[in-house]
Amino acid sequence: MPEHYTEPVNALYSCMKGTNQANPRCIALEGTVGQQVSCSMYEQRSSSCKEVQIADEQCNKARRAHNLIPLVLVEAANDGQDPDFDRVS
Ligand code: SF4
Numbered sequence: 001m002p003e004h005y006t007e008p009v010n011a012l013y014s015c016m017k018g019t020n021q022a023n024p025r026c027i028a029l030e031g032t033v034g035q036q037v038s039c040s041m042y043e044q045r046s047s048s049c050k051e052v053q054i055a056d057e058q059c060n061k062a063r064r065a066h067n068l069i070p071l072v073l074v075e076a077a078n079d080g081q082d083p084d085f086d087r088v089s
Contacts, residue, residue: 001044016046023065033066 005027006014017027031037052058055071
């Protein structure tokens, strides 16, 4: 990861440049927030980036900071198959 992509949080920790502010915008984020974005270094992203999951607290905190509605995970729709049904062949 390029060193200029990070900034210090304290003496021990650093973060992606742009993420430690009230209106976060990571230096590696490409695109327009609210329309379409992607990570320009997805394969090399940090472990802390990998910990964030869609619709989790961190994800929705970032969405709120950009006036986007929070995401809620829903379970996949049942395909109509009864898993307890014994098939006769
Ligand atoms: S996943 Fe990519 S764009 Fe998002 S914070 Fe991490 S480095 Fe930045």
